[in-house]
Amino acid sequence: MSTMLLQALADGVFTGAIIALGAIGVSFTLQIMRFANFAHSEFLTWGAYLTLALVTVFGIGEPLGILTFGWGLLIAAALAAVLTGLAAWGLDRLVFARLRRSGAQPLVLVFAAFGAALVMRHIVVLIWGHDSYFYSRELQMAMLVPPGIRIMPDQVFILALAFAVMIVLHLFLTYSRTGIAMRAMAESPGLAQACGVRVESVVRTTWVICGGLAALAGVFTGLTPQLHPEIGFNLLLALFAAAIFGGAGSLPGAVIGGLMVGIAENLFLLVVPPGYKPAMPFVLLLAVLLFRPDGLFGEKR
Amino acid sequence: MADRGDTSVVLRAEQVVAGYVKGLPIVHGASLHVARGEVVTIIGPNGAGKSTLMKAIAGLIGIESGRVTLLGREVTGQPAEAVVAAGLGYVPQTGNVFTTLTIHENLRVGGHLLRGGEMAARLERAYQTFPVLAAKRRDRARTLSGGQRQMLAIARALMTDPAVVMLDEPTAGLAPKVVQEVFDRLRVLAAGGVGVLIVEQNAKGALRNADRGVVLVEGRNHLEGAAAALLGDPAVGAAFLGGAVGRRSSPQGPAETPAQEVQS
Amino acid sequence: MIGLSSYLVFFVCVVLALSLLTLGLNLQWGSTGLFNAGVAGFYAIGGYTHAILTAAPAPQYLGNFGLPWIVGVVGAMAVTALAALLIGLLTIRLRGDFLAIATFGIAILIQLVTLNLEPLTGGSQGLTRIAKPMSSVFSDPLSYNLFYLGLMAVVVGGVYLALERILASPWGRVLRAIREDETAAVALGKSAIRFRLEAFVLGSTLMGLAGAMYVGFIGFVSPFDFLPILTFQVWAMLIVGGSGNNRGALLGTLVVWAIWAASGIFVSKVVPPAHAAQGAAVQVILIGLVLVLMLLFRPRGLIGERPMVSRHLGR
Numbered sequence: 073m074s075t076m077l078l079q080a081l082a083d084g085v086f087t088g089a090i091i092a093l094g095a096i097g098v099s100f101t102l103q104i105m106r107f108a109n110f111a112h113s114e115f116l117t118w119g120a121y122l123t124l125a126l127v128t129v130f131g132i133g134e135p136l137g138i139l140t141f142g143w144g145l146l147i148a149a150a151l152a153a154v155l156t157g158l159a160a161w162g163l164d165r166l167v168f169a170r171l172r173r174s175g176a177q178p179l180v181l182v183f184a185a186f187g188a189a190l191v192m193r194h195i196v197v198l199i200w201g202h203d204s205y206f207y208s209r210e211l212q213m214a215m216l217v218p219p220g221i222r223i224m225p226d227q228v229f230i231l232a233l234a235f236a237v238m239i240v241l242h243l244f245l246t247y248s249r250t251g252i253a254m255r256a257m258a259e260s261p262g263l264a265q266a267c268g269v270r271v272e273s274v275v276r277t278t279w280v281i282c283g284g285l286a287a288l289a290g291v292f293t294g295l296t297p298q299l300h301p302e303i304g305f306n307l308l309l310a311l312f313a314a315a316i317f318g319g320a321g322s323l324p325g326a327v328i329g330g331l332m333v334g335i336a337e338n339l340f341l342l343v344v345p346p347g348y349k350p351a352m353p354f355v356l357l358l359a360v361l362l363f364r365p366d367g368l369f370g371e372k373r
Numbered sequence: 374m375a376d377r378g379d380t381s382v383v384l385r386a387e388q389v390v391a392g393y394v395k396g397l398p399i400v401h402g403a404s405l406h407v408a409r410g411e412v413v414t415i416i417g418p419n420g421a422g423k424s425t426l427m428k429a430i431a432g433l434i435g436i437e438s439g440r441v442t443l444l445g446r447e448v449t450g451q452p453a454e455a456v457v458a459a460g461l462g463y464v465p466q467t468g469n470v471f472t473t474l475t476i477h478e479n480l481r482v483g484g485h486l487l488r489g490g491e492m493a494a495r496l497e498r499a500y501q502t503f504p505v506l507a508a509k510r511r512d513r514a515r516t517l518s519g520g521q522r523q524m525l526a527i528a529r530a531l532m533t534d535p536a537v538v539m540l541d542e543p544t545a546g547l548a549p550k551v552v553q554e555v556f557d558r559l560r561v562l563a564a565g566g567v568g569v570l571i572v573e574q575n576a577k578g579a580l581r582n583a584d585r586g587v588v589l590v591e592g593r594n595h596l597e598g599a600a601a602a603l604l605g606d607p608a609v610g611a612a613f614l615g616g617a618v619g620r621r622s623s624p625q626g627p628a629e630t631p632a633q634e635v636q637s
Numbered sequence: 638m639i640g641l642s643s644y645l646v647f648f649v650c651v652v653l654a655l656s657l658l659t660l661g662l663n664l665q666w667g668s669t670g671l672f673n674a675g676v677a678g679f680y681a682i683g684g685y686t687h688a689i690l691t692a693a694p695a696p697q698y699l700g701n702f703g704l705p706w707i708v709g710v711v712g713a714m715a716v717t718a719l720a721a722l723l724i725g726l727l728t729i730r731l732r733g734d735f736l737a738i739a740t741f742g743i744a745i746l747i748q749l750v751t752l753n754l755e756p757l758t759g760g761s762q763g764l765t766r767i768a769k770p771m772s773s774v775f776s777d778p779l780s781y782n783l784f785y786l787g788l789m790a791v792v793v794g795g796v797y798l799a800l801e802r803i804l805a806s807p808w809g810r811v812l813r814a815i816r817e818d819e820t821a822a823v824a825l826g827k828s829a830i831r832f833r834l835e836a837f838v839l840g841s842t843l844m845g846l847a848g849a850m851y852v853g854f855i856g857f858v859s860p861f862d863f864l865p866i867l868t869f870q871v872w873a874m875l876i877v878g879g880s881g882n883n884r885g886a887l888l889g890t891l892v893v894w895a896i897w898a899a900s901g902i903f904v905s906k907v908v909p910p911a912h913a914a915q916g917a918a919v920q921v922i923l924i925g926l927v928l929v930l931m932l933l934f935r936p937r938g939l940i941g942e943r944p945m946v947s948r949h950l951g952r
Contacts, residue, residue, distance in 0.1 A: 108734035190925035197918035256482045265453035266463045268486040347753035354742035
């Protein structure tokens with residue numbers, strides 16, 4: 073029994089790291105752009121499928137060691153992250169920025185985000201259909217780690233890469249001029265402006281970073297183990313649960329939130345029939361909204 | 374309107390009409406100017422539009438008509454980030470520091486527009502001018518006392534070496550001893566050649582520490598003149614007690630510089 | 638010609654059922670500013686309750702009581718009202734977009750239950766042999782459908798009139814005031830929450846009614862009639878027609894469903910069956926675009942009374 077528990081924990085950490093990557097974007101959009109971006113989940117899907125497209129053309133490269141993929145996938149993922157980041161910014165310019173300029177309430181933005189998400193998701197369906205895809209045809213053997221947990225090498229690599237990305241982001245936000253400006257804007261756009269921070273600039277950087285992170289999360293989801301058009305949508309509630317739990321605008325919060333949601337989901341699976349698995353993030357989300365809407369590290373707006 | 378060849382004027386606002394909602398202005402054609410090294414204070418009853426005028430000059434709210442020039446350059450209607458880049462420093466009344474950032478980070482944001490080399494030098498200068506901040510530089514701004522926050526806010530605004538600094542109620546909520554410290558700092562600042570414009574609810578204290586005063590009532594200029602003169606002028610007190618809008622016929626009183634003509 | 642007229646009758650019946658959804662949503666959003674992103678959930682509760690109450694009994698199902706149609710309808714409304722009350726109590730205090738997330742999640746939860754609770758809901762197969770009222774009187778499909786059309790029209794017309802009355806009443810005026818002025822709402826304090834809750838429950842009850850009417854017409858129920866996309870379609874209907882306006886709700890329902898149906902027909906004619914799913918994607922993209930474009934360029938909708946976008950600039 074305890075092995076099952078440990079396995080659930082391990083699986084939870086792996087999924088949690090991916091959720092954390094996606095949740096960071098939701099968290100910052102919530103705090104800096106001040107609305108719940110329901111299209112964020114589709115940045116994951118687009119990131120995954122853009123990578124698929126690139127990999128279909130250029131190949132995934134020779135598998136690195138016991139991983140199922142090679143440099144081809146990593147480079148494709150990086151490229152896809154940039155492209156998705158730009159697409160996210162493009163979406164803002166086309167839709168959200170326009171609505172903000174005409175004075176729309178945040179709810180209208182949420183609404184427009186729903187609509188945009190629909191369009192984005194079904195563009196993927198239009199091109200690739202509903203079938204599942206795999207990045208790699210390589211089979212992978214699970215490693216057996218004492219006391220009896222099964223771990224895929226791909227999972228370990230993804231976990232390491234995800235944390236590396238988070239650390240880089242943290243350094244960026246703490247030490248770079250743009251990063252500090254982003255955090256300043258997250259707290260008070262008016263005061264940041266009075267310091268000479270250009271709002272449009274920060275907005276652009278925010279979208280590109282959030283979109284890029286989401287794309288990476290999408291690729292990692294697609295790796296473990298497959299892609300289909302709903303991979304982003306299926307994580308939507310988990311992303312929001314993690315972001316709100318950790319507190320909007322907080323990087324450590326989103327990371328902890330993501331891990332918590334991932335672990336909770338997998339523990340939940342031990343006691344509940346698999347058909348109800350998608351309900352877990354929602355239950356957690358509801359609990360957070362009701363009891364601690366400011367989250368762990370969030371600042372009251 | 375020509376600058377009257379007065380090259381020491383660093384900030385000029387002419388007939389500014391502005392408000393938070395377009396079509397509903399709070400400021401109805403107010404004018405003022407600040408010269409290099411001068412401390413000018415805007416006073417007036419509640420709701421007179423003092424803070425609104427300042428925000429309009431800073432570019433944080435829209436200007437419906439009128440003109441604002443900074444160092445002779447027109448900045449009317451430009452967004453705050455551009456006005457700051459043109460040489461303005463602004464310290465709002467509330468929310469004037471980033472509470473979630475450390476003191477050091479606050480100053481860094483203040484120096485957002487600086488080139489790399491300048492940032493280090495300006496930070497050093499800020500810490501030398503305000504030793505209290507140096508000691509706590511790694512602490513979050515929310516741990517500061519009211520007076521310390523004000524210091525940080527001012528230091529932050531000075532990072533860009535602005536030609537004009539505007540402060541909205543810099544002494545609000547501060548202990549009397551600290552109030553005078555703040556005013557002293559502002560005088561030192563002006564002595565260094567910076568133009569200082571403050572909005573103050575504490576009219577007496579402000580006028581005692583300023584060179585000139587501008588009285589705003591219901592969004593319009595009401596009185597103007599040397600601070601010492603305004604202190605002794607009964608019309609000033611009357612304006613605060615909800616007196617009549619428009620010109621009063623009482624004399625401005627003796628002053629070294631003649632009082633400005635006021636247009637309603 | 639028979640084919641076309643019976644299709645049209647079917648089409649209008651569906652539009653009438655959906656218009657009850659839009660009218661309910663209009664009460665929640667248009668009059669009170671509540672963002673209910675779980676429309677499909679309340680629709681499902683109504684539909685399934687009606688089915689469980691009226692379907693012919695079968696050994697593998699817990700429900701299926703075989704009760705008369707009217708019991709199903711009333712029961713559906715009652716159960717939906719209760720569910721809305723519980724959900725409302727939990728969520729009514731949440732900030733706008735958080736309310737949206739919460740109701741969205743609830744709808745997904747409801748969908749999961751309909752898929753998984755097989756003994757009650759029939760799982761992915763759904764439930765069949767639901768009683769059709771007066772089916773003994775109108776034996777051939779076309780005349781039966783015409784009868785049901787008439788029935789729906791009466792129901793929708795009645796609901797519309799009732800809503801207009803309600804909105805003109807003192808209760809309705811308070812709702813309007815709450816929507817117009819947030820600060821007034823805050824000043825009203827607890828009472829504002831009660832009004833909002835009442836509007837929420839009433840609107841959701843209408844959605845439950847819609848579910849019952851729809852399921853009663855179709856004769857069976859399955860989880861795939863209540864997918865999240867339906868919520869977006871209803872929102873699109875409200876936005877296109879013009880929120881805050883009951884006539885707008887009706888018009889929007891007709892226009893959006895017509896676009897949906899027409900694009901569906903077009904796609905099925907043009908796209909080969911192997912790619913049917915991708916063809917369906919075109920329909921969804923179309924609806925999504927309609928939603929976003931309306932918000933950008935005509936926020937007040939076709940005949941809406943006020944723009945959904947604030948008139949004021951800045952702040």
